Amino acid sequence: MKTRSRIIIAVMAAAVLSPWARAWSMNHAPADKPPLIQPAELAKLLRKPAKGPKPLVIQIGFRVLYEQAHIPGSRYLGPASEEAGLNRLRARVKTLSRKTPIIIYCGCCPWNHCPNIKPAYAALRAMGFTNVKALWMARNFGADWVENGYPVAK
Amino acid sequence: MDAGRRLRTLGIIGAAALIAAAWIAARHGLGAHGAPANLEPAPNIVLTDLDGRRFALSDYNGKVVLLDFWATWCGPCQAEIPEFVKLQKRYGGRGLRIVGISLDDDPRPVRQFYARFKMNYPVALGNARLAESFGGILGLPVAFLIDREGRLRAKHVGQTDAAGFEKEIRGMLRPVAAEHARRTVGTQGILFL
Numbered sequence: 574m575k576t577r578s579r580i581i582i583a584v585m586a587a588a589v590l591s592p593w594a595r596a597w598s599m600n601h602a603p604a605d606k607p608p609l610i611q612p613a614e615l616a617k618l619l620r621k622p623a624k625g626p627k628p629l630v631i632q633i634g635f636r637v638l639y640e641q642a643h644i645p646g647s648r649y650l651g652p653a654s655e656e657a658g659l660n661r662l663r664a665r666v667k668t669l670s671r672k673t674p675i676i677i678y679c680g681c682c683p684w685n686h687c688p689n690i691k692p693a694y695a696a697l698r699a700m701g702f703t704n705v706k707a708l709w710m711a712r713n714f715g716a717d718w719v720e721n722g723y724p725v726a727k
Numbered sequence: 728m729d730a731g732r733r734l735r736t737l738g739i740i741g742a743a744a745l746i747a748a749a750w751i752a753a754r755h756g757l758g759a760h761g762a763p764a765n766l767e768p769a770p771n772i773v774l775t776d777l778d779g780r781r782f783a784l785s786d787y788n789g790k791v792v793l794l795d796f797w798a799t800w801c802g803p804c805q806a807e808i809p810e811f812v813k814l815q816k817r818y819g820g821r822g823l824r825i826v827g828i829s830l831d832d833d834p835r836p837v838r839q840f841y842a843r844f845k846m847n848y849p850v851a852l853g854n855a856r857l858a859e860s861f862g863g864i865l866g867l868p869v870a871f872l873i874d875r876e877g878r879l880r881a882k883h884v885g886q887t888d889a890a891g892f893e894k895e896i897r898g899m900l901r902p903v904a905a906e907h908a909r910r911t912v913g914t915q916g917i918l919f920l
């Protein structure tokens with residue numbers, strides 16, 4: 574009986590603490606890891622824009638993916654793992670206020686294998702941008718955005 | 728039992744087994760070679776390889792095709808390529824044809840990659856229209872397995888274990904061997920199921 578109570582308490586504690594732990598890890602991201610925004614959160618933001626400047630949403634994945642489906646209003650700048658893509662990114666944001674909210678996303682492959690998010694975030698940070706977030710997509714754009722019914726443009 | 732009677736008995740058993748097999752196949756929705764009967768045909772796309780040669784997917788009818796959507800900068804795609812090279816080498820003689828469709832923005836890194844990884848199968852550059860003809864490629868890698876009748880048999884999204892691919896491919900290559908055996912033995916007057 575005692576053991577069962579302990580298990581129940583442990584499960585309840587995990588359930589209560591896990592969202593908090595995730596939120597904490599997102600807001601205290603190390604320098605090479607961007608703060609994250611969840612797909613549901615961004616979809617909500619697109620439906621009901623928050624007060625203040627509208628975020629600049631940038632796709633830093635591959636062109637064929639963008640042409641098939643992309644987040645409405647997002648700009649295609651190409652894979653940030655390649656110099657050409659990074660240069661387009663730098664050129665696009667050069668004149669913007671460093672406080673501009675920017676959301677970068679890719680969705681080319683599973684998050685841990687994405688070659689584009691890190692270099693894009695590093696380039697934006699190096700330019701002094703302080704309000705950059707990356708859209709978290711565990712698997713890919715199709716599975717984590719399109720299949721969830723979030724808005725898509727072609 | 729004389730030879731004639733024995734042959735007749737064997738014939739009846741064989742016919743009964745054939746009827747049973749057909750009934751089971753119908754009940755489980757299986758078509759030729761144990762494939763699900765409601766499989767969609769693969770789109771007949773026309774591709775241009777890195778050397779400018781045009782070819783259609785239908786050129787490979789009668790072969791088992793592994794169609795791989797990939798990109799040079801995609802880590803999981805890179806990991807799969809050496810395995811595909813091995814599979815093409817191992818099963819090419821039995822009717823496997825691997826075709827790569829790169830979704831890179833630029834053909835130059837694809838050419839370099841092709842040479843560096845000693846790729847032994849055709850690679851073409853893809854586009855959105857082509858990707859959409861396969862239901863949309865909204866993440867990489869994606870691989871399709873197409874059977875000898877040109878039907879889509881499987882879709883793998885994300886990096887797939889090489890052993891898993893090999894098992895599926897062997898299964899899809901097997902029917903021709905069985906068919907061949909059936910025809911060979913059939914001409915010798917023995918019923919082969």
